[in-house]
Amino acid sequence: MSAAPGTAPDKRRLILNAAVRVFARQGFHACRVSDIADEAGVAYGLVYHYFASKDEVLDTLFLERWNVMLELIREVDAQPLPVREKLGAIASFIIDSYHHDPDLMKVIIVEVTRAANSFGDTHIGTIREAYELIGGMISKAQAEGVFKAEIEARFAAMAFYGAIEQLLTGWIFGLLPAGEEEFERAKWLVVETVCGGLETSAVGEAQVG
């Protein structure tokens, strides 16, 4: 299926990486398969040797990344940590993912996560799983009395994930300043906003910094 690591060029990977750049630059629908082949420096037909269709290239990119995230969430969930730290780990993972490969995250968000009627529908089950795991964490925190019970866990999970995704969107479209510092800060910020809230009212054991 794949070549030995190190020496071989691994054209399949080459094509996937090229596809990320092309999809990010032009969008999935606007780019041609020949653009991907050109970017990868391989022949047109080779794309179809490794992938059944243009769609399958995007599917592969999405699933590879999303499964890593699902695994991370499951791992975090299994550990006996406070919710804040669990949510922090998830936010960190997503933001680090963007930091490490902004093009890939852009493609996933723009072409899959928000794409009803196309790829979003295809992967809805996988996407849902992530939301449900987060919802479960929140639900547990509610049972423990750490989180308010009046806010449905499912809704809170969506709000939490949406807040993170919107930060990425802000970076993608240049609406927010991006950079090492901003990324680190954003991790804390999103958790603080959702858990502690924006209001000052709760002064007491506020540990800032």
Add this chain to the structure above:
Amino acid sequence: MSAAPGTAPDKRRLILNAAVRVFARQGFHACRVSDIADEAGVAYGLVYHYFASKDEVLDTLFLERWNVMLELIREVDAQPLPVREKLGAIASFIIDSYHHDPDLMKVIIVEVTRAANSFGDTHIGTIREAYELIGGMISKAQAEGVFKAEIEARFAAMAFYGAIEQLLTGWIFGLLPAGEEEFERAKWLVVETVCGGLETSAVGEAQVG
């Protein structure tokens, strides 16, 4: 530009409304211009009498709706209300918009993110304005000491808007239960989450209900 209100069939409006349904059902890229014309019950060519291109139909839908929202945000901003109520009014407007015309909001959320990518940055300026207005409200609340100063207003604005948008996405994808009650509840919920936070710690002048 448009016909007199009331009597005339106003084919332009007919085409726009049909486009909303078709875009929502099939997606912008997957649908043909003939689908829009058929849905509207007009001839293919008439679409090009009123719009320069398929893109322009989508642009029009987006701008019409987004400008109404901008106006609402400006109005709310001008009034001397507590932040919570201002943010609540924005959340209410967006959720009511979805309640009133889910197809249109679906199209705007699903297609415009991608459109912002491929259509050039035409809409980015308009979108940015909304975020800046919300950021301004939060900033002001921080100056008044109602909101924590450590969370940058711009980021908080994105998180707030992202939380709302993700709720709509949840409804669009059928990930969240939808209905009159859920919509009303979601309005309160998103504001409570972002302003008060999910944590219970701040017990004191918590006014639920």
Add this chain to the structure above:
DNA sequence: GATTGTTGACTGACTAGTCAATCTATTCTG
């Protein structure tokens, strides 16, 4: 008869996916 609205067949450009040929690496055989 001039202006504006309306029609739908047609065209021209574009592109996903196919396929037969060629190349490369590895194994088999005498």
Add this chain to the structure above:
DNA sequence: CAGAATAGATTGACTAGTCAGTCAACAATC
């Protein structure tokens, strides 16, 4: 170990179909 056989990798010209946008004609209205 030559060299034959096999399997997989790689190539790119080609096909078959799609669809946005045009246009010339016709209808309605003033």
